[in-house]
Structure formats: structure tokens, C-alpha cells
Amino acid sequence: RIKALLNKITVRKEESSNFTLGQYTFDSITQTLQHCGEKQLLSNRESEILKRLCENKDHVLPMKDVLMELWGDDSFFNARSLHVFITKLRHKLSKDESIKILNVRGIGYKLIID
Numbered sequence: 001r002i003k004a005l006l007n008k009i010t011v012r013k014e015e016s017s018n019f020t021l022g023q024y025t026f027d028s029i030t031q032t033l034q035h036c037g038e039k040q041l042l043s044n045r046e047s048e049i050l051k052r053l054c055e056n057k058d059h060v061l062p063m064k065d066v067l068m069e070l071w072g073d074d075s076f077f078n079a080r081s082l083h084v085f086i087t088k089l090r091h092k093l094s095k096d097e098s099i100k101i102l103n104v105r106g107i108g109y110k111l112i113i114d
Helices: 002-009 044-055 063-071 076-092
Strands: 018-021 024-027 032-035 038-041 060-062 099-104 108-113
Touching: 018 044, 024 044, 044 063, 044 076, 044 108, 060 063, 063 076, 063 108, 076 099
Parallel strands: none
Antiparallel strands: 018 024, 024 032, 032 038, 060 108, 099 108
């Protein structure tokens, strides 16, 4: 946990905070997901996971990396929590059928936008 917190504190280079996902707009700073003028607030974990998926769009995001960065541990219980957050994100992005978060079994997740 300490390592994960220290990674968050370190100064990072300028990163983009706005992402376009099909009909959605995601702002990782305000942790909002907007669709047709309607805003949804995301939890901190949902926002961090979606940000990583957006940064690695069309590439596999290793589950172990996400678990170590956000939870500081890649235990079975934390992996189950990650699956729950992915399910929540899929539900929140369900209004646009062109957006898919695929499970790459045993490796991680992949964000695909047709």
C-alpha cells in the first residue's frame, strides 16, 4: 500500500485528462463520464481503471499491473474487486454498443472502440 501511495504522490509528466470513447467523454481529473449531456460521477477506482484502459486502448492492460498500482497487492481478493469495477464500467458504458471492455483470460483487459 505504501508503494502504491508513493507512486501516486510522485510528480508525473503532463498527461491528457480528457478522453473520447465513442459517444462518451471521460475526464479523469473530475472523474466524470459524459454521454449526450448527461454526466455520471465515477468512483476513484473506476476513474483510475478507465484512465489506464484509455491510455492503453486496443492493447492489453495487464491485470497484475493495475492491481499493483492501485491496490499494492495482486491477491485473489483484490483481483475479484477489479473484476467488479470492470463490470461497473461496462454497465456505465453500455449506452454505446461500439465500446467494449474485453477480458483477455489470465492476462488482463482490453478497451476496444469500433
